[in-house]
Amino acid sequence: MSIVESLLLALKNIISSKTRTLLTMLGIIIGVAAVIIIVGLGNGLEGYISDSFSSMGTNTLTVMVMPRGATRTLSVDDIYDIVEDNSEYLDLCSPIANLSGSVKIGTETTSTSASGVSEDYLAIKGYAVEKGRGLQYSDISQRSRVCVVGAYVDLAYYGGNAVGQTLRVGGQTLTIAGVVEQQSDHLEEGGTDDFLILPYSTASRLSGTITSYTVTVKNEDDVTESKSALEQSLYAFFESDEFYSVTSMSEMLDTMTGMINILVVVLVGIAAISLVVGGIGIMNIMLVSVTERTREIGVRKSLGAKERYIMQQFVIEAAVTSALGGVIGIVLGYVLSAAASSLITALLDAALTVAPSTGAVLLAFGISAGIGILFGYLPAKKAALLNPIDALHYD
């Protein structure tokens, strides 16, 4: 008797008792669907976070310098020298100066964040100038009283005509030289597009202090090497590693992704319990089925069925039931993933797609079929070992 024959026989038996089969499969269906949704959610979360991080720049390193304590003070020129020295790894550089003073537009005090940066800042961020111009080296060297604003500032306070207008930062009047292209989907107060940048040299005159430096790496694949090169130079400068720290976005992203992966593995483990319970359900029903079909087994044996054929028949039936449950679970998982995606988008206003991976789907199917074989084995063994005489006279 071939495997195909056993498969057809199994399908026949499954079709002839639909309700029972469906109930048997329920555990597997739920387990597989849960695994798919969780893995999908994990993928979605990972994608969402990695998108957010890459908008901050995964090719950037952030250098924080202790304001006091070191015997030497790191000036902007020192940092530029270090970047120059490591030009095989490092590319652009911008100091970030935070301004304590608030931004006043007309008479209104806004929540717009203002930072002093270099002429490379927009390039580091990957922002494009939509109107007017960006900051230039001459602005830095001449401490020009100019600034570049985000799309929100342009639209909300100037009706889209911000270029050439003025605003006040920390009591100083600045002329808006340019507007940056809109970055986020929605313009909102305090959002990505609600910002103002001015030359760091100007900012330092407005009592702004440089708190960090953003440095980009030449090659995104060499973030780790670039980071250590930068750290070595800083160590050489300070002769200690206590006064600076270098963080890389891509390393933080890796850490976050690692955490999400651990979370997903734990959740999938919990969902897998349902698969095991489902497998036990299948074993239970198969045991009942063996008892019910004792006479059939006896007849088959008397007609010449060897033990392994009976075994094969029951194992395949369990595996088909389980695999069928797996397929239904996969479909259900996809449907629920799509539903979850639209629900999250609607409720949280976040572009988080629950995306089940093909690998997870194949794994779920393989595991469910495997569970069928595993938990079908015991009942099948029981059936195969039945004594044909007793089985024939079983009522």
Add this chain to the structure above:
Amino acid sequence: MKALIELKEVCKYYHMGDTTVIAADHISFQIFKGEFVAIVGSSGSGKSTCMNIIGCLDVPSEGVYLLDGRDVGQMNKNELAEIRNELLGFIFQQYNLLPKLNLAENVEVPMMYAGVGRGERRERALAALNHVGLEEKWRHKPNQLSGGQQQRAAIARALVGNPAVILADEPTGALDSKTGREVIGILQQLHAAGNTVVLITHDNSIAVQTQRIIRLEDGRVGYDGPSDAPEAVVIPKAVRAEGGITA
């Protein structure tokens, strides 16, 4: 001439707790190709044990059973299954058709285990059903048929593999007398066509329709001879003494 079925001093013991039940006590007989034999006995006479051993469903505790010259007592379960598939055709009291399969599929079951291909299987199944007058009903499930029809389908299933021996265990036991006679008629036809038929029954009126009767009493052969001899249908003394049965 070599015997098709040969039992030499076959014994079968069952252990029930501390006691040992002797179900077959040195049974010996031979059945030759083309014979129509009834093995008769009341309940407890050992005829079921005898049928199980002849049918290769069980092996003797002692003695030798040769089927077509092969020593069945030395075989393992898989070899026994092969022998059953190859050499034996079973007909049961309760028909034992598989309820979820239609008649043709039921008849195909032994051939499936013999590894016969799909097309040939269906062809031979329909031919066997035709032989018992059920070709038209091959799509029917067993429960859509009368008892007599089901038993005829079971006979078709027993026939289909061209077995050396057709073994019928109380084939008329669940049928009314008219359909019972029809079934016996089919068995007689099979015998006339050269098949070896062994019928196990407790019913003398069925047994006398065969050629030869082997009567079992308390696990021993009480009579072995032609079915038309007067001693063939002897009624056990105990029953006669109670006056329960009139011959």
